[in-house]
Amino acid sequence: MEKLNSCPICQSTELKTFLECKDYTVSKDTFAIVECATCGFHFTNPRPTEAECGKYYQSEDYISHSDTKKGLINSLYHYARKFTLKKKLKLVNESVGAQNFGPSQQRNLLDLGCGTGAFLNICKENGWKVQGIEPSAEAREVAKKNYGIELNDVNSWEKFPDNSVDVVTAWHVLEHVYELEREVNQVKRVLSSGGTFVVALPNCSSADAKFYGKHWAAYDVPRHIWHFTPADVKRFFESQGFKLESVLPMPWDAYYICMLSEKYKAGSVNYGRAMVHGWTSNNNAKDTGNTWSSQIYILKPVK
Ligand SMILES: [Zn+2]
Numbered sequence: 001m002e003k004l005n006s007c008p009i010c011q012s013t014e015l016k017t018f019l020e021c022k023d024y025t026v027s028k029d030t031f032a033i034v035e036c037a038t039c040g041f042h043f044t045n046p047r048p049t050e051a052e053c054g055k056y057y058q059s060e061d062y063i064s065h066s067d068t069k070k071g072l073i074n075s076l077y078h079y080a081r082k083f084t085l086k087k088k089l090k091l092v093n094e095s096v097g098a099q100n101f102g103p104s105q106q107r108n109l110l111d112l113g114c115g116t117g118a119f120l121n122i123c124k125e126n127g128w129k130v131q132g133i134e135p136s137a138e139a140r141e142v143a144k145k146n147y148g149i150e151l152n153d154v155n156s157w158e159k160f161p162d163n164s165v166d167v168v169t170a171w172h173v174l175e176h177v178y179e180l181e182r183e184v185n186q187v188k189r190v191l192s193s194g195g196t197f198v199v200a201l202p203n204c205s206s207a208d209a210k211f212y213g214k215h216w217a218a219y220d221v222p223r224h225i226w227h228f229t230p231a232d233v234k235r236f237f238e239s240q241g242f243k244l245e246s247v248l249p250m251p252w253d254a255y256y257i258c259m260l261s262e263k264y265k266a267g268s269v270n271y272g273r274a275m276v277h278g279w280t281s282n283n284n285a286k287d288t289g290n291t292w293s294s295q296i297y298i299l300k301p302v303k
Pocket residue numbers: 007008009010011012036037038039040041
């Protein structure tokens with residue numbers, strides 16, 4: 001385990017305990033989330049070192065890696081994923097909509113933490129040149145077998161030339177990344193001027209996060225080491241040379257997270273209650289604008 005003595009965003013050393021959360025999916029151990037007294041940022045602290053974090057991903061329940069379809073929640077997840085994949089494709093298509101691509105040029109996308117490659121595959125089928133970086137060797141194998149896509153490991157940044165990528169995507173990935181500044185600097189380097197960084201993150205200031213507290217499934221300790229609010233996202237990315245252009249909702253996520261949170265809180269899922277809290281959270285977010293359970297941030301590098 002390693003303990004941070006200062007806030008990675010504002011460097012304040014005044015940290016207070018915010019929540020004690022259990023790892024419900026793998027280890028069943030308890031981890032603390034601290035809050036920075038100066039800027040309000042939340043992070044898991046202490047946390048497993050990067051070298052030992054692998055064992056916390058060893059679970060069939062970790063569906064983004066294993067593609068399991070066992071159980072109702074996983075089935076619903078896969079059902080919803082078909083819709084969300086199309087929505088994500090539409091979003092990246094729109095992000096380059098105004099740019100012209102010559103006949104020999106192909107739109108170029110890099111997905112970070114691409115798992116087994118389902119999103120890259122739909123992009124490839126729709127004319128994108130796709131590349132991905134994925135830490136799990138097992139997931140890279142599945143992507144190669146299922147889609148014929150060769151993914152890179154996390155030490156492959158030097159393969160990507162400066163200003164060579166039109167869109168970089170990170171769908172629920174940065175909350176897992178240890179060397180966050182280093183990765184974000186690499187993204188900025190490889191993005192073309194006018195390029196887009198699409199970042200999806202859970203929002204720990206959403207109504208469902210507040211309602212479920214320590215049982216909120218998107219805290220997902222210790223795999224999630226950073227817990228962002230929209231204000232944290234804006235502050236952090238501006239400090240790294242990005243401009244936050246817009247924020248988009250991910251309404252499906254509220255239902256999925258509420259189902260899992262119900263399971264963690266009560267031991268079994270009350271689907272009716274999960275639907276009510278998911279709906280309530282989305283309804284609240286419609287009124288307030290940026291308190292969706294998960295949100296997509298459209299960022300542009302300042303070059
Ligand atoms: Zn801080």
